[in-house]
Amino acid sequence: MSTSSAESLTRKFTIYFTSIALMVGVIIYGLSLSMLYWLEDEVNTRLLYAASVTAVSDFNAGAPSPLTMTNSITAYNDLSQLPEQYQGLADLPSGFLNEMTNASEQGDIFVYRTDYVAMQSHHPLLLVMNAETAELTENEWRRISLFVFGITSTLFLLFGYALIKLTKRMIQPISQLSDQLHNGQPQQRFQVPDGAVQEFHHLTASLNSYQAQIAQLIEQEHTFSRYASHELRTPLTIIHGASHLLQHDQSPDFQQRQQQRIIKAAADMQNTVDALLSLVKQESRQSEPQPQRKLTQAEMETLISTVSELASKKAVSIELNMQSQPQITPPEAVLRMLISNLINNAINASDGGKIIVTVSDDYIDVVDQGRGLTESEIHQQGHGLGLLIVNALCQRYGWEFDLADAKTGGCIARLRFNTNAIS
Structure with missing residues (x-):
């Protein structure tokens, strides 16, 4: 038989849902940072792609290679002029647009490799953007991480508080009814908080109804016992008294009267016993109609x-x-x-x-x-x-x-x- 109580059930619910909330919080935290990393890279690659249009226009206008477009973006239309640390980028296929890790001594870079047509001839185009200057710094990422962690922790605490309040509200009527049943005070009416769900109010009304019926049955049992005792003791007293009187008076008339009293008292007792047995007797065929007279x-x-x-x-x-x-x-x-x-x-x-x-x-x-x-x-x-x-x-x-x-x-x-x- 289970020995768990309503309080232990509350703790189990709290631990269970807290674990779920913690897992959800970790997932949300990880997804948020991952989304920010992806978004940062996506913005940089799109910026690099947009810069390629400007680079082609400048090269067609006679700009020399390499072309410094911003403090972090450099464009090349002659791959032979690539610096030594970028020589390996010449082998990239046309259309490559992505971040390359540890591709240079300066750190990570974003690379866009494409081609363009000028003067009826194809020219290569390579755009390089220093990721260190384009991306967020470690301090900025740390602040963002702390902010996301704070929001996630706040949501976790709010969820946990709401969960505990909801669980207690669900368990409180059960605990209250259990305490009232355990106390077992006579004539006690069971009660639950007004905010309890309707089913608990129905349960309380049923318990109060059953308790009233039990009290009525107990009272009926006591009354039945007193009544049966009275009804059976009276003829027994008459029989005992008449029998005692028969020993002291031998006259025929007196004995006849006492005999009649004994017969009548015995008949009364027999009728009482028959009626009481009829009341408590368990009929073997209760569904069948009883005969009438x-x-x-x-x-x-x-x-x-x-x-x-x-x-x-x-x-x-x-x-x-x-x-x-x-x-x-x-x-x-x-x-x-x-x-x-x-x-x-x-x-x-x-x-x-x-x-x-x-x-x-x-x-x-x-x-x-x-x-x-x-x-x-x-x-x-x-x-x-x-x-x-x-x-x-x-x-x-x-x-x-x-x-x-x-x-x-x-x-x-x-x-x-x-x-x-x-x-």
């Missing part, structure tokens, strides 16, 4: 009877309005947990009055006349421990759960079989 009035009355004792203690009456017998998917244990949670929450939020349970083809409503919703309950974070279980069960079976204030007071809890809104 009819929700009958008798089943709803049985479900309501399980919470009637709590309702009577708070002077709350429960009314069933069975408008239809819809086809539903959840089994009886799951439906019992859904309805009992909603009715229990409605009872706990009421100080009397009436709770109306309405069953239609599209939804099941539980309407109370209680205190209404608090701020946390509006965001579905309160109103009983079983609310998250209700949401999870609805998602499991493709239902939707809504909780809203009723216009006449209290609130409406709705289990929707489709997407109809609360009116």
Whole structure:
């Protein structure tokens, strides 16, 4: 596994591009000097070629050979008059125009060898230019080299600075996100600089979304654990207490009542276990449609009877309005947990009055006349421990759960079989 960090990646990028920039700088420096050398020679040869026209005109006018045209150019139309150091130039072919290195004791020279016609006869023409006087001196070349080197170095430094800034700007969001992930503070929102590219902002938004989902799932897990513990401990306590009482009273009526309590508590525990297992069970064929069944009035009355004792203690009456017998998917244990949670929450939020349970083809409503919703309950974070279980069960079976204030007071809890809104 690689152990490179964002900082080391920045250094690698810097070294890599610095090497490229240095190589490019050396190439540019070499090409610049080479171009200047070529340009200098090209100017001198063209100057020598242009001087040949003047030399021919002067010789036709009777000028003697050798003809001194400038302090650096000398023309000859009689090769026998060439100085001893230039004797080898007589053998050059006509049309030769170039610089010759170490051709004389005076140093490098430019030579142009040609012919011209005068008085109907051909005459040779040789122009010699001293390169030392025509070319730039060593000091001048040194100054030019320093100037080119300075420009190249400045460009190199500017390129390196821009490269480092660009690399840091590219790596900074990654480093910042890495530090935030490493710190791992709860409820921390990930952030990147405003100048970061759009993809980093999308990544940050996704991380924040995933973190919120993880926090919600953790909270749901804690709530689920508390709720499951409460739902399972209550019947166990009843069974344990009734079993203990059976040992102290042997009267038939008393024992029968305790047995009924044990049977009811065991049935409640069984329903709770079935509902929770239905929630966490991994179906082997999730893509296949689940079988539906009819929700009958008798089943709803049985479900309501399980919470009637709590309702009577708070002077709350429960009314069933069975408008239809819809086809539903959840089994009886799951439906019992859904309805009992909603009715229990409605009872706990009421100080009397009436709770109306309405069953239609599209939804099941539980309407109370209680205190209404608090701020946390509006965001579905309160109103009983079983609310998250209700949401999870609805998602499991493709239902939707809504909780809203009723216009006449209290609130409406709705289990929707489709997407109809609360009116």
